[in-house]
Amino acid sequence: MEVKPKSACDTCAHFNAAGLKKLGVDTSSFDHVIALAGNPNTGKSTVFNALTGLRQHTGNWPGKTVTRAEGGFEYNNEKYKLVDLPGTYSLLSTSEDEEVARNFILFGKPTVTVIVVDASRLERNLNLVLQILEITDRAVLCLNLMDEAKRNDIEINTRTLARDLGIPVVPASARYNEGIPELIQTISEVANGSIVCKPHRIKNIPKNIEKAVEDLSVEILKEYPDMPNSRWIAFRLLEGDQHIINLLRTGEFEEYIS
Amino acid sequence: MKQKNIDNIIALSNDLRWQIGDEFHDNLAEGIYADAAEIVKVSVHKPNGDNRLRLDAKIDKIITSKTWGFPLMFLILAVVLWLTIVGANYPSSMLAELLLNTIHPALKGYASALGLPWWLDGFLIDGVYMAVAWVIAVMLPPMAIFFPLFTLLEDFGYLPRVAFNLDHLFKLSGAHGKQALTMSMGFGCNAAGVVATRIIDSPRERLIAIITNNFSLCNGRWPTQILIATIFIGATVPASFAGIASLGAVIGVAILGICFMFLTSWALSKTVLKGEVSTFNLELPPYRPPRFWKTIYTSIIDRTLIVLWRAIVFAAPAGAVIWLISNIHIGDLSIAAWMIDSFDGFGFLFGLNGVILVAYIVAIPANEIVIPTILMLTVLVTGISGGAGAGVMFELDSANATGEILRAGGWTLLTAVNLMLFSLLHNPCSTTIYTIYKETKSVRWTVVASILPVIMGFVVTFLVAQVWRLFA
Amino acid sequence: MNTYDPLLALLVFLGICLLGFLFFRPNNGWFWLINKGSQSTDKIIVEDILKRLYHNENAGKYLNINDIVRTLKQNDKMVIDSIDNMATLGLVRISGDIVKLTKSGSDYALRIIRAHRLWERYLADKTGFNKTEWHQRAERKEHELSMDETNLLAHKLGNPQFDPHGDPIPTITGKMAELKGVPVSELKTHTIGRIIHIKDKPDIIYKQIMAENIHIGSIIRVVEKSPERIVFHSEGEAFKLAPIMAGNITVSILEKNISYEEDILRLNILKENEKAKIIGISKEIRGESRRRLLDLGFVKGASVSIDLLNPLGEPKAYLIKGTSIALRNDQASKILIKK
Numbered sequence A: 001m002e003v004k005p006k007s008a009c010d011t012c013a014h015f016n017a018a019g020l021k022k023l024g025v026d027t028s029s030f031d032h033v034i035a036l037a038g039n040p041n042t043g044k045s046t047v048f049n050a051l052t053g054l055r056q057h058t059g060n061w062p063g064k065t066v067t068r069a070e071g072g073f074e075y076n077n078e079k080y081k082l083v084d085l086p087g088t089y090s091l092l093s094t095s096e097d098e099e100v101a102r103n104f105i106l107f108g109k110p111t112v113t114v115i116v117v118d119a120s121r122l123e124r125n126l127n128l129v130l131q132i133l134e135i136t137d138r139a140v141l142c143l144n145l146m147d148e149a150k151r152n153d154i155e156i157n158t159r160t161l162a163r164d165l166g167i168p169v170v171p172a173s174a175r176y177n178e179g180i181p182e183l184i185q186t187i188s189e190v191a192n193g194s195i196v197c198k199p200h201r202i203k204n205i206p207k208n209i210e211k212a213v214e215d216l217s218v219e220i221l222k223e224y225p226d227m228p229n230s231r232w233i234a235f236r237l238l239e240g241d242q243h244i245i246n247l248l249r250t251g252e253f254e255e256y257i258s
Numbered sequence B: 001m002k003q004k005n006i007d008n009i010i011a012l013s014n015d016l017r018w019q020i021g022d023e024f025h026d027n028l029a030e031g032i033y034a035d036a037a038e039i040v041k042v043s044v045h046k047p048n049g050d051n052r053l054r055l056d057a058k059i060d061k062i063i064t065s066k067t068w069g070f071p072l073m074f075l076i077l078a079v080v081l082w083l084t085i086v087g088a089n090y091p092s093s094m095l096a097e098l099l100l101n102t103i104h105p106a107l108k109g110y111a112s113a114l115g116l117p118w119w120l121d122g123f124l125i126d127g128v129y130m131a132v133a134w135v136i137a138v139m140l141p142p143m144a145i146f147f148p149l150f151t152l153l154e155d156f157g158y159l160p161r162v163a164f165n166l167d168h169l170f171k172l173s174g175a176h177g178k179q180a181l182t183m184s185m186g187f188g189c190n191a192a193g194v195v196a197t198r199i200i201d202s203p204r205e206r207l208i209a210i211i212t213n214n215f216s217l218c219n220g221r222w223p224t225q226i227l228i229a230t231i232f233i234g235a236t237v238p239a240s241f242a243g244i245a246s247l248g249a250v251i252g253v254a255i256l257g258i259c260f261m262f263l264t265s266w267a268l269s270k271t272v273l274k275g276e277v278s279t280f281n282l283e284l285p286p287y288r289p290p291r292f293w294k295t296i297y298t299s300i301i302d303r304t305l306i307v308l309w310r311a312i313v314f315a316a317p318a319g320a321v322i323w324l325i326s327n328i329h330i331g332d333l334s335i336a337a338w339m340i341d342s343f344d345g346f347g348f349l350f351g352l353n354g355v356i357l358v359a360y361i362v363a364i365p366a367n368e369i370v371i372p373t374i375l376m377l378t379v380l381v382t383g384i385s386g387g388a389g390a391g392v393m394f395e396l397d398s399a400n401a402t403g404e405i406l407r408a409g410g411w412t413l414l415t416a417v418n419l420m421l422f423s424l425l426h427n428p429c430s431t432t433i434y435t436i437y438k439e440t441k442s443v444r445w446t447v448v449a450s451i452l453p454v455i456m457g458f459v460v461t462f463l464v465a466q467v468w469r470l471f472a
Numbered sequence C: 001m002n003t004y005d006p007l008l009a010l011l012v013f014l015g016i017c018l019l020g021f022l023f024f025r026p027n028n029g030w031f032w033l034i035n036k037g038s039q040s041t042d043k044i045i046v047e048d049i050l051k052r053l054y055h056n057e058n059a060g061k062y063l064n065i066n067d068i069v070r071t072l073k074q075n076d077k078m079v080i081d082s083i084d085n086m087a088t089l090g091l092v093r094i095s096g097d098i099v100k101l102t103k104s105g106s107d108y109a110l111r112i113i114r115a116h117r118l119w120e121r122y123l124a125d126k127t128g129f130n131k132t133e134w135h136q137r138a139e140r141k142e143h144e145l146s147m148d149e150t151n152l153l154a155h156k157l158g159n160p161q162f163d164p165h166g167d168p169i170p171t172i173t174g175k176m177a178e179l180k181g182v183p184v185s186e187l188k189t190h191t192i193g194r195i196i197h198i199k200d201k202p203d204i205i206y207k208q209i210m211a212e213n214i215h216i217g218s219i220i221r222v223v224e225k226s227p228e229r230i231v232f233h234s235e236g237e238a239f240k241l242a243p244i245m246a247g248n249i250t251v252s253i254l255e256k257n258i259s260y261e262e263d264i265l266r267l268n269i270l271k272e273n274e275k276a277k278i279i280g281i282s283k284e285i286r287g288e289s290r291r292r293l294l295d296l297g298f299v300k301g302a303s304v305s306i307d308l309l310n311p312l313g314e315p316k317a318y319l320i321k322g323t324s325i326a327l328r329n330d331q332a333s334k335i336l337i338k339k
């Protein structure tokens, strides 16, 4: 298992405070693109503000952010462009309100996707997390709102969680800047490949669907041998997603995976 | 070759889709949740089960109760407005004193010392500077109070409850419950409200929300309402009740706006935007105690200053235009006087006057400068001395003095009431119009959203004026 | 301003309003009438006649010219002219008084029916129009869609087999899935069946059925049958229908031994402080809104309770997977639960 559970990490590199520079809106010549994804109202914009020093509007209701925002930070001499996205419940839908976020997660080619979740509502948040893990193998789970989880007496074992999801898990309370240094460190390690993720794949699918997905992804892999997320493409084709079908038809697809 | 394979893949997926049937999405969603449940079972320990915090549940019980839900909503609106009106008074007059009575003469002094020609000095200092100064004096204090209060409510988690309480009314008018959220955003700034409609995923209902957002009084219009209510409505009752009466009038206009919003939504959804209400689902987040000082700091820095900056950017050229139309003469009348004359008869029909209509035309870019324009133009046509000359915006220190000028210009209680109504019901400002265009990408809907409120404004003021004159 | 009088002004205004109303009033406004008059009605008449013939021939009935003129609410002469025209075009054959469809006539009719049912499907899946409006809208749209547009529509909708009333949609080649079912009015007591079709004509009866909140895909069990009324249980509610209404609902009978769960309820009737498990979402909720509900956690097996009641009665907030989610009653009524 290559994944190091962050919370109990004794040996891994420590946060280098001197190496951090918040760059605000300056996103010129970046080395990595980091997407902030997650359900609505989980604190994505708050995390974004903590990392970039910007003041993206936050508010305690789902749907506060509706357009995507960009900002940057520099850590250990590498520049990161951070993209704050509107909240989404799912990548499987085609609803218009979630289009901006869905498209960026699927086609924006972020180096690392940081999935911000509400620690006290982990189960429902995992719906999106598991979907994202189907399409990317560079992700970090930011277990935000830990203070609220504590207030609700909820205990989370980040070590087993990281093991089951196959990605690093960082507990945080973004509003109080807790866990942000660890988050930056983890992001940089995933971006540089010193942490290699082995994302969870959805298991509890009925046999006939599993088989259909298998068959289709074999065909897709024949055509595009390097496709990292053939299973996801298969899911979308089975769903009849016109967007994906068009991409396949027009061939723009190749661009998207290369 | 490649194309053929791709067609094969698509054909295969079509076949498979028939095989697995239309339960695919259900099964997938259930599968993912089953995985989630397994993972959570191992890693999460919840001694209290899924229940919500006791305190949260208690607050919610009150805020959404049959007896308290609606009264609380009005009470909160009233308190926010009261704090804004009362709190803004003092800093506003201080700013006016500083910017208009101290800095303005000083600038004029410099200008004459430098020997600037009268027109350049007038254009820059009496036109551009005064417009900007006025906007700062009038807008900064109420915004610096209103925005933080609003943000505190927003951070606490009150807005979704408003949407929850009001949704049934929205359903009855064929609109989406989340329109309550965009409407609330509109109380700050209509352009922001229009962008916020993206949370409504049905295109039909989103259009309704965009078109009706203008019925939320935005920060550019609050000062007009407050000033006119203080001068005219407050004066109709004994002095000790003046404050309450004018507050009541302002709240009344805001609520009237909400009624118009429901009415227009209903009318739209029965005619041009026909269709059944789509589904509504809203997550009610837990209450989160706001971080008081931080919220106040950021909302002043961000929202207030940004909105103020926008107002200034629009006010400066508008100030220049006002100065120009008052100082360029055609024959022996200035353009402004000429326009006012030609609009007077038309304005009379609506219980308004030429000055008000011209002011609204000049102020299309930013509603904030309506009142100073009105004052300045009134002085121009009545020829009373009080201001600083033709085309110079000013604010008199006390509401009383302003009232006297307006009364001298022929204003009555009817004019005041209709101005308040017209300020609620007229075209959105230019930024909002542009935002509507960007969001709808349709000239047609942009035109509808811009014209509809003005028409309603004229109809309403017309009816009020006729009925008033019949019975008074 | 010497001619000004507030009363006069008001009267003039009212006059203008009245004129505007007469012009633009829905359906009968002069504006619409003028607009309609300028549209070609020939095509519409021809297609309506073809449809009528097709439906009747399918039911084994043949129509004569008189029948057609009577049932079509159009100018008589225009209808008769159209029939002649259709005969010359080879769409119908007239033998004596009887009008019969030719092969190409029935193909044409199928195309119209296909467009109609696809459009209803589209309205149901992709728009928010009320169910009771689907038919009327499709009646108009069917004449406007070209064949290519129809095929594109079918493709976009994933080539559906049935329209939202449960009627089969003809394929491009004119094939149609067969509907095997029994009208509810003919069921014996204690029969269990699944609703597969609700007739959308005549309008009045359809609207009544819709008002009862009965929908396709629900499982029903007949508990009482008399000449006056038929009573059945479905999803925790009892429905009493007049035979004429019941005759318009078709069910496919399920095996006796299938376990019909009497205690399946609809979420909207859950009371405060009660807990329930979700059984599923009715087929009536489709497309985007179905996906959203699933994503919000309304999946089979999840436990649900009422979190908040509303001062206006609706929507209510349900506690599901640790979060409070507000739903309107019409949507909640399509989520099935078991206490």
Ligand SMILES: Nc1nc2c(ncn2[C@@H]2O[C@H](COP(=O)(O)OP(=O)(O)OP(=O)(O)O)[C@@H](O)[C@H]2O)c(=O)[nH]1
Pocket: A038, A039, A040, A041, A042, A043, A044, A045, A046, A047, A057, A058, A059, A060, A061, A062, A063, A064, A065, A066, A085, A086, A087, A088, A144, A145, A146, A147, A148, A172, A173, A174, A175, A176, B155, B288
């Ligand atoms: N107590 C606590 N509150 C937090 C924390 N992080 C964020 N919040 C609050 O949670 C609310 C939502 O935060 P946002 O950052 O706006 O959430 P978001 O994910 O960007 O939301 P959308 O843009 O609507 O998707 C705000 O009121 C924040 O102040 C945290 O760590 N602890």
Ligand SMILES: [Mg+2]
Pocket: A044, A045, A046, A057, A058, A064, A065, A085, A086, A087
């Ligand atoms: Mg956000």
